[in-house]
Amino acid sequence: MNIKLHKVVLGDLKNLLKNISDTSFSKKNNSLFGASIGEHFRHIIEFYSCVLDNKNQGVINYDLRKRDHILETKTNAGINVIDHVLTTLQQLKSHQDIPITIETSLNKNQSVPKVSSSFFRELMYCMDHCIHHQSLIKIGLIEQGLVDIVDANFGVAFSTQQYRNQCA
16 A cells, blocks of 8 residues: 555645644634634544554444544644554555445434445545545635645645646
8 A cells, every 4th residue: 555645645734733823723713614623633633543443343434433622622632643643554565455344323213324445445535535624624724814834735636736737
């Protein structure tokens, strides 16, 4: 498995955390319907953690992930989790892809829908999910006048970046 692209998106998040104050990180943004940049960060990183923590069980349910509210308010805590995720990703080998079942929790009266996937496919989903939420984070940064603390490609899909470069 090639973790190069994961390193890019997680590195972009880490740079954001290094350059934003805890106050701005946890500020509720009107443009994000009252959510904070920190809430979006927590959401991103907990999807990665959910996949990595549940790999050996063979079942992932993103709805049941841990929700650590410290990750919404303390940038140093976020940096530590990113470092842990990156270290774990670097230890993966290409032969370690395994079948995974994805479950979704709807409510107590319904059966749990299940979908077949793979560990590496879910890591790819985490990366795409991260980029999507980075674009939302960028909207919060614009509202706060802080967009200059992230790279212009923050929250832009890799394929979009390539397309833009071809058009330039």
